[in-house]
Amino acid sequence: MKVTTIRTTWAESELKQNTHIITIGNKCIIVDAGASLEDVLNVVGDRSVEAILITHAHFDHISNIDAYEIAFGCPIYMNEHSKKFLHDPILNVSKFFVHEIIFDAENIHYIKGKETLHIAGIDVKAIYTPGHSEDSMCFLCVDNDIEDNSEQIINMVTNRQDVSNLEQTKVLFTGDTCFAKAVGTTKLKTGNPKRLIVSLNYLLKLDFTTAYTGHMRHTTKLEQQENIPTWIKHIKSQLLANNEK
Ligand SMILES: [Zn+2]
Numbered sequence: 001m002k003v004t005t006i007r008t009t010w011a012e013s014e015l016k017q018n019t020h021i022i023t024i025g026n027k028c029i030i031v032d033a034g035a036s037l038e039d040v041l042n043v044v045g046d047r048s049v050e051a052i053l054i055t056h057a058h059f060d061h062i063s064n065i066d067a068y069e070i071a072f073g074c075p076i077y078m079n080e081h082s083k084k085f086l087h088d089p090i091l092n093v094s095k096f097f098v099h100e101i102i103f104d105a106e107n108i109h110y111i112k113g114k115e116t117l118h119i120a121g122i123d124v125k126a127i128y129t130p131g132h133s134e135d136s137m138c139f140l141c142v143d144n145d146i147e148d149n150s151e152q153i154i155n156m157v158t159n160r161q162d163v164s165n166l167e168q169t170k171v172l173f174t175g176d177t178c179f180a181k182a183v184g185t186t187k188l189k190t191g192n193p194k195r196l197i198v199s200l201n202y203l204l205k206l207d208f209t210t211a212y213t214g215h216m217r218h219t220t221k222l223e224q225q226e227n228i229p230t231w232i233k234h235i236k237s238q239l240l241a242n243n244e245k
Pocket of ligand 1: 056176
């Protein structure tokens with residue numbers, strides 16, 4: 001699989017969101033729905049879109065979901081808790097960043113807990129990782145038809161080189177659970193620092209080479225093995241400080 005990222009700017013809020021397009025031969029899977037349909041179509045070309053994976057239903061990750069649903073007519077996968085976010089501008093946090101937005105998409109497969117999907121010839125493990133929001137999910141995508149080139153990919157990502165033209169075998173899509181040098185905020189509605197710690201620890205047990213995040217640049221497992229423990233320590237000390245107050 002190859003991964004291309006479209007970085008979207010929200011004119012009203014300066015919020016930049018990453019929408020990822022996984023390409024496997026002449027098929028695609030889209031991760032999140034922040035980018036405009038036009039930008040997505042430019043990457044997809046004449047390939048077929050087999051599925052849309054949503055990491056969580058904060059408005060910046062689903063802003064164009066209704067347009068994608070009509071254009072691609074493929075299944076949309078979200079966590080079971082995302083359902084209530086779609087129609088609630090407080091839960092999808094649009095009310096606090098832009099203006100109240102609700103979404104109409106209906107062709108949605110709601111995932112309960114863990115589920116392994118087989119889409120476009122790759123395995124997609126949907127993993128429930130609450131903490132940043134109640135409905136946060138990560139997707140571990142594994143392409144067994146590709147020879148392992150992890151070392152090359154890690155070197156290139158570490159040196160900030162473009163890897164979008166390279167085939168990859170094990171990619172994690174993290175949404176807003178973790179970032180290159182940060183982790184997701186728990187300050188928004190339904191955020192929960194204790195649950196985030198559990199989710200972050202779980203991510204370190206997964207076998208992946210690169211991680212594509214909901215904001216900012218992508219990262220590697222190697223980098224996350226330093227980043228995640230640092231932030232867990234920080235969150236724990238904040239929890240303790242709050243207890244002492
Ligand atoms: Zn979010």
